[in-house]
Amino acid sequence: MKGAWASLFRGLAHSLLASVSMDMGTRWWSSESFVGLRRADLNDLGSHDVVVVGAPMDWGATTRAGARFGPKAIREADYLEADGHRPHLPTGIDPMEVMDVVDAGDIITPPGYLEDGLNAIRSAIAGIAASGAVPIVLGGDHAITYATAGGVADHHGHGTVALVHFDAHADTAEDHFGRLHGHGTPMRRLIEEGSVPGPRFVQIGLRGYWPRPPVVEWMRQQKMRWYFMSDIVDRGLDVVVDEAVGYAADGADHVFVSVDIDVVDPSAAPGTGTPEPGGLTARQLLDTVRRICRDLPIAGCDLVEVSPPYDGPGEITAHLANRTVLEMLNGLAESRLSR
Ligand SMILES: [Mn+2]
Numbered sequence: 660m661k662g663a664w665a666s667l668f669r670g671l672a673h674s675l676l677a678s679v680s681m682d683m684g685t686r687w688w689s690s691e692s693f694v695g696l697r698r699a700d701l702n703d704l705g706s707h708d709v710v711v712v713g714a715p716m717d718w719g720a721t722t723r724a725g726a727r728f729g730p731k732a733i734r735e736a737d738y739l740e741a742d743g744h745r746p747h748l749p750t751g752i753d754p755m756e757v758m759d760v761v762d763a764g765d766i767i768t769p770p771g772y773l774e775d776g777l778n779a780i781r782s783a784i785a786g787i788a789a790s791g792a793v794p795i796v797l798g799g800d801h802a803i804t805y806a807t808a809g810g811v812a813d814h815h816g817h818g819t820v821a822l823v824h825f826d827a828h829a830d831t832a833e834d835h836f837g838r839l840h841g842h843g844t845p846m847r848r849l850i851e852e853g854s855v856p857g858p859r860f861v862q863i864g865l866r867g868y869w870p871r872p873p874v875v876e877w878m879r880q881q882k883m884r885w886y887f888m889s890d891i892v893d894r895g896l897d898v899v900v901d902e903a904v905g906y907a908a909d910g911a912d913h914v915f916v917s918v919d920i921d922v923v924d925p926s927a928a929p930g931t932g933t934p935e936p937g938g939l940t941a942r943q944l945l946d947t948v949r950r951i952c953r954d955l956p957i958a959g960c961d962l963v964e965v966s967p968p969y970d971g972p973g974e975i976t977a978h979l980a981n982r983t984v985l986e987m988l989n990g991l992a993e994s995r996l997s998r
Contacts, residue, residue, distance in 0.1 A: 687715055689731040692762035693797075693984065695741025699761035701783055708758035709991060710792045711984070712783065713765035716776045717966070719802025719835070719842040723932045725966035729977075730765055730797040732930075732967040733984065736977035747989045754985075754992035763787075768799075773840050777806040784810030788959065795987055797980075798963030800932060801830055801919055805845040808915045811959040812854035820958060821859040821911035822849070823903065823951055825944070826919035827866055827935035829885065831878055842932065842964070843870075850881055857881025859911055861903045863947075864888055864922035867935040888937055896939075900947055904954055913958035916951055916987070918944070920964050920980055928979055930970025941979050945986045952990025953997075960987050 692698055693711045704710065713730025720726060739745070743760075746753040754760065766783045768776035780796075780803055787794040788811050796807045812820045824830075824846065831850075835841025839848060846862075849855040857878075862885035878885070884906055886899045907914055925934035927941040939947075952960070962980055970976045 687727045687731060688765045689713055689734045691734045691741065693734050694737060694739070694745055695743045696755070696760055696762040697743060699763045701763045701766070701786070704763070704787065704790045704792070706790060707761050707792045709760040709795060709988065710763050710787045710790075711760065711795045711797065712763040712787065713797045714768065714780045714799035714803045714807070715765050716768040716773070716780070716798075716803060717800045718771055718773050718776070719840060720800045720932045721835075721842065723966055723969055724800075725968040726798055726800040726932060726964055728967040729799055729963070729965040729980070732970070732974065732977040733797050733962070733965060733980045736974050736981040745985055745988075747985070750989060750993060752989060752992050752996070754988035757992040757995055758988075760988065773802060777802065777840060780806035781810040781813070784959065785813045788814035793957055793991060794959045795984060796959070796961035797984070798961055798965070801826075801842040801845055801963045802840050803845075803963060804830075804917050804961055805840060805848045807959060807961045808849055808917060809852070809854045811913070811915050815913050815958055817854045818856055818859070819911065820855055820913045820915050821861070821907040822855045822915050822917060823907050823955070824860065824862045824917045825864050825922040825948075826862060826917075827864060827921045827938055828919070828933065829862060829865055829870055829874070829878060831874055831883075832870060833874065855915070857883045860884065861907045862886065863899065863903055864891070864939055866937050888939075891939075896943055896947065900950065904951065908955055912956065914955040915958055916948065916960045918948060918960070918962045918983060920962065920976060923979065928976045930966050930968075930974075930976030931964045932966050933964075944979070945982055948983055949986040949990040952987045953993040957991060957994070
């Protein structure tokens with residue numbers, strides 16, 4: 660197909676895509692909103708403090724897919740009233756009393772078309788940032804972070820956003836089976852395009868047997884900073900996080916937090932694409948995420964790699980992910996109250 664026919668076809672495909680709405684009910688999309696938050700429309704967003712949104716895409720996964728069901732499972736892993744309120748016992752804060760928080764549903768990501776999905780996510784997230792809100796994105800495999808952190812940087816300015824990245828893996832591979840995008844490459848792509856430069860990266864929780872030494876050498880050349888699980892064991896999580904916070908805050912106007920649920924030990928988070936034994940405890944993740952969202956100028960967050968088909972009994976990974984989002988919200992609310 661060439662010339663006019665090709666552009667007619669593209670136009671048609673585009674308008675078909677634009678006309679698909681949440682209500683058509685593709686079964687992996689969520690019908691519920693997170694904790695019963697008010698719904699918002701991505702195409703007519705208005706002005707809010709925080710927008711929760713799903714990016715149900717897993718065609719960047721290498722082995723265990725299923726993260727397309729992540730947003731739905733995270734929203735449903737809840738046993739309290741869907742009243743849009745969650746007062747936090749230790750702090751006494753209900754983030755939804757402090758901030759205007761809405762759920763914009765799921766971004767349309769055509770199955771199998773990774774780059775189309777990334778483009779849709781990136782423009783949606785840049786739009787949320789432009790509306791003045793902090794996006795909290797429910798993934799999706801980690802490929803989406805090229806679009807979520809990238810979209811936030813598109814709005815705030817390339818080079819101005821630091822990325823605090825919780826993960827068992829560095830996600831800095833040169834390519835994904837010869838392609839640019841996949842769940843092992845997003846951090847490399849962000850650095851290469853300059854939206855989030857290497858010195859703005861802090862990675863926490865790396866372990867295991869990947870990536871190979873040449874990639875680690877590349878990371879060193881980019882002046883990325885990372886903390887292995889073994890650093891956390893040797894030095895203590897608090898010391899490591901203090902250092903990471905200081906590093907991320909230094910000279911950055913904005914911070915994006917990306918949480919790959921596989922940073923947590925598979926005993927507490929088995930439902931994930933690439934489980935790696937020996938990770939953080941659930942408690943450590945919850946407390947650390949809240950603290951980072953409280954102490955740094957957060958411009959966006961994502962929570963990725965929750966794969967419900969591999970989850971353990973009782974949907975333990977989805978429950979942990981749901982509470983991790985609540986700790987993000989609580990940290991953001993604490994930060995607002997202290998200003
Ligand atoms: Mn990852």
